[in-house]
Amino acid sequence: MLITSVQNKQVKEWKKLHERKYRYETKRFLIEGFHLLEEAFKTDQIFEVIIVEDGINYPSWVEEKNVIKVSEQVFKEISQTETPQGIAAVIEMKESAATEDKHVLLLDAIQDPGNLGTIIRTADAAGFSKVVLGMGTVDVYNDKVIRASQGSIFHIPIERAHLADEIAQLQQKGFSVWATTLEKAQNYRDITPNKKTAIILGNEGSGVDATLISLADQLVKIPIYGQAESLNVGIAAGILMYYIRN
Amino acid sequence: MLITSVQNKQVKEWKKLHERKYRYETKRFLIEGFHLLEEAFKTDQIFEVIIVEDGINYPSWVEEKNVIKVSEQVFKEISQTETPQGIAAVIEMKESAATEDKHVLLLDAIQDPGNLGTIIRTADAAGFSKVVLGMGTVDVYNDKVIRASQGSIFHIPIERAHLADEIAQLQQKGFSVWATTLEKAQNYRDITPNKKTAIILGNEGSGVDATLISLADQLVKIPIYGQAESLNVGIAAGILMYYIRN
Numbered sequence: 001m002l003i004t005s006v007q008n009k010q011v012k013e014w015k016k017l018h019e020r021k022y023r024y025e026t027k028r029f030l031i032e033g034f035h036l037l038e039e040a041f042k043t044d045q046i047f048e049v050i051i052v053e054d055g056i057n058y059p060s061w062v063e064e065k066n067v068i069k070v071s072e073q074v075f076k077e078i079s080q081t082e083t084p085q086g087i088a089a090v091i092e093m094k095e096s097a098a099t100e101d102k103h104v105l106l107l108d109a110i111q112d113p114g115n116l117g118t119i120i121r122t123a124d125a126a127g128f129s130k131v132v133l134g135m136g137t138v139d140v141y142n143d144k145v146i147r148a149s150q151g152s153i154f155h156i157p158i159e160r161a162h163l164a165d166e167i168a169q170l171q172q173k174g175f176s177v178w179a180t181t182l183e184k185a186q187n188y189r190d191i192t193p194n195k196k197t198a199i200i201l202g203n204e205g206s207g208v209d210a211t212l213i214s215l216a217d218q219l220v221k222i223p224i225y226g227q228a229e230s231l232n233v234g235i236a237a238g239i240l241m242y243y244i245r246n
Numbered sequence: 247m248l249i250t251s252v253q254n255k256q257v258k259e260w261k262k263l264h265e266r267k268y269r270y271e272t273k274r275f276l277i278e279g280f281h282l283l284e285e286a287f288k289t290d291q292i293f294e295v296i297i298v299e300d301g302i303n304y305p306s307w308v309e310e311k312n313v314i315k316v317s318e319q320v321f322k323e324i325s326q327t328e329t330p331q332g333i334a335a336v337i338e339m340k341e342s343a344a345t346e347d348k349h350v351l352l353l354d355a356i357q358d359p360g361n362l363g364t365i366i367r368t369a370d371a372a373g374f375s376k377v378v379l380g381m382g383t384v385d386v387y388n389d390k391v392i393r394a395s396q397g398s399i400f401h402i403p404i405e406r407a408h409l410a411d412e413i414a415q416l417q418q419k420g421f422s423v424w425a426t427t428l429e430k431a432q433n434y435r436d437i438t439p440n441k442k443t444a445i446i447l448g449n450e451g452s453g454v455d456a457t458l459i460s461l462a463d464q465l466v467k468i469p470i471y472g473q474a475e476s477l478n479v480g481i482a483a484g485i486l487m488y489y490i491r492n
Contacts, residue, residue: 114360118478127471155473189492225373225491227401231484232364238481239488245471246435 002054004071011070014051014078014090020139023093029141032081032088037062039151046092051078053086062087080143093141096157101129102196103244104170106163106177108212109136109203110233116140117148118234119201124152126241131156134163136203163200167215170198179208179216180236188220193244201237248300250317257316260297260324260336266385269339275387278327278334283308285397292338297324299332308333326389339387342403347375349490350416350444352409352423354454355382356479361450362386363394364480370398372487377402380409382449409446413461416444424490425454425462426482434466439490447483 003011016022017030028048031040038059040047047065052058053075070078075086105123110116116138123131138145140158167177176194180201200216202208213219222236231239249257262268263276274294277286284305286293293311298304299321316324321332351369356362362384369377379386386392386404413423422440426447446462448454459465468482477485 118481121474122477122481124472125468125470125474125477150474152472152474222371222488224371226370226398228367228371228398229396231368231371232480234478235364235368235481235484238477238484242468242485 002069002071003074006074006077008074010068011074011077014088017090018080018143020142023139023141027093028090029093029146030078030080030088030143031091031146032079032143033085033147034059034087036146036151037087037089039154040089040091043151043154045154046094048090048092051075051088051090053084056086058087081147096130096159099129099157101170101173101175103128103241104175104198105131105237105241106134106166106198106200107131107137108134108163108200108208109206110201111138111204113138113142113144114148115204115232115234116142117145117150117153119237120145120149120156120158121152122234122238123241124149124156126238126245128156128241128245131158132163132166133158133160135160163209163212164215167198167200167212170196171217176217177215178218178220178240179213180221180240181208181213181219182221183219185219185221187223188240188243191218191220197244199237199240199244201233201240204233248315248317249320252320252323254320256314257320257323260334263336264326264389266388269385269387273339274336275339275392276324276326276334276389277337277392278325278389279331279393280305280333282392282397283333283335285400286335286337289397289400291400292340294336294338297321297334297336299330302332304333327393342376342405345375345403347416347419347421348442349374349487350421351377351483351487352380352412352444352446353377353383354380354409354446354458355449355452356447357384357450359384359388359390360394361478361480362388363391363396365447365483366391366395366402366404367398368480368484368487370395370402372484372491374402374487374491377404378409378412379404379406381406409455409458410461413444413446413458416442417463422463423461424464424466424486425459426467426486427454427459427465428467429465431465431467433469434486434489437464437466443490445483445486445490447479447486450479
């Protein structure tokens with residue numbers, strides 16, 4: 001069977017997965033491109049369906065899944081990239097397994113999908129235990145977040161929570177919670193990280209929310225030696241996570 | 247005078263500044279938006295002209311410059327942003343003044359304008375002395391580079407050079423030159439930086455060119471503790487520059 005009509009019911013449903021609300025209602029999300037599908041396969045994600053454009057070659061493991069072929073026009077309709085590779089999949093959302101956490105990253109209201117994806121990729125590289133997204137942070141299943149994460153959304157547990165609650169829980173478990181801020185903050189290099197450390201990073205424009213700052217154990221900053229006003233939040237996250245991890 | 251025609255000769259010339267070749271022929275480039283104009287003013291850049299959309303309010307210092315007003319339609323024509331702020335300027339390129347260099351960043355074939363802009367912003371923040379762009383690196387006067395740098399292109403000397411020559415010159419001046427690579431490289435944290443240190447970072451996909459690696463004094467890597475295949479080049483640059491600066 002080959003779906004050739006963009007009016008097809010299934011095509012319309014896949015397109016609805018571009019919307020956050022529909023993703024959470026159905027607990028599914030869309031990924032696209034060979035590299036991401038490979039990462040999803042290697043990390044045992046549950047594939048509801050793999051959507052392949054007619055004429056595209058795919059790896060042999062794909063054949064064991066539920067594959068639906070579509071025309072080029074239909075693929076373009078469901079694709080969210082400028083140069084579609086002709087392969088996509090619908091993946092079921094998973095609850096992340098409970099882990100023994102040591103290093104946790106908390107993200108308060110990160111707005112830019114590229115920033116969030118890159119930060120998740122860096123948290124994965126730095127060997128952090130999990131990433132917790134505050135309510136104001138962009139959705140992790142947004143296509144740009146998934147792409148920028150380069151598959152790291154499948155490698156590291158990602159949770160959504162009210163950060164004030166999360167901070168309290170982490171502190172009960174013996175975590176030292178750092179918040180990044182410019183005022184009354186110490187240079188990060190002057191603080192020796194605890195074995196269990198969590199860091200809160202904030203919105204690109206306005207930084208970490210004042211209530212969350214008041215709950216933190218340590219206020220830290222990365223010094224600016226030149227004339228730049230600030231660092232990009234992804235860069236700040238990278239510097240701090242690698243400092244803590246080492 | 248108000249320019250209302252997109253066919254106007256001057257409008258066409260401003261648009262030609264979107265092309266790299268024309269920028270270097272005329273030694274001028276275009277910037278856009280209040281924040282960048284403010285940064286250019288604060289750092290004593292030479293304004294050839296400031297282009298203001300009719301009806302837009304501007305800071306008082308603008309009046310002392312050569313201002314040309316244009317219609318909304320004309321401004322859209324010369325703008326390279328999705329939501330134009332209605333203010334732009336043509337700036338003359340400057341030779342960067344010779345400085346006593348201590349920390350130098352060399353960029354070999356960075357392709358993504360957003361990456362380059364963010365790296366320049368981070369080099370500025372980390373107090374690096376200058377950034378040297380290899381021939382394969384995207385043009386610093388590209389509008390996306392300028393925007394992502396958030397004005398840091400006006401704060402830190404940026405040169406264009408053959409990196410092999412630049413490495414030889416730096417080594418003669420007593421610099422230790424680090425190249426980032428995955429093979430035969432040491433963990434950066436195991437190396438104590440020289441007072442004069444330069445780092446080479448490479449292309450997003452293929453890394454630093456093999457010839458340049460062979461010229462370096464130290465091969466360094468940032469360890470990957472998780473399952474990510476690599477770090478984003480901007481994040482790697484941030485971690486290494488702050489490590490060296492401290």
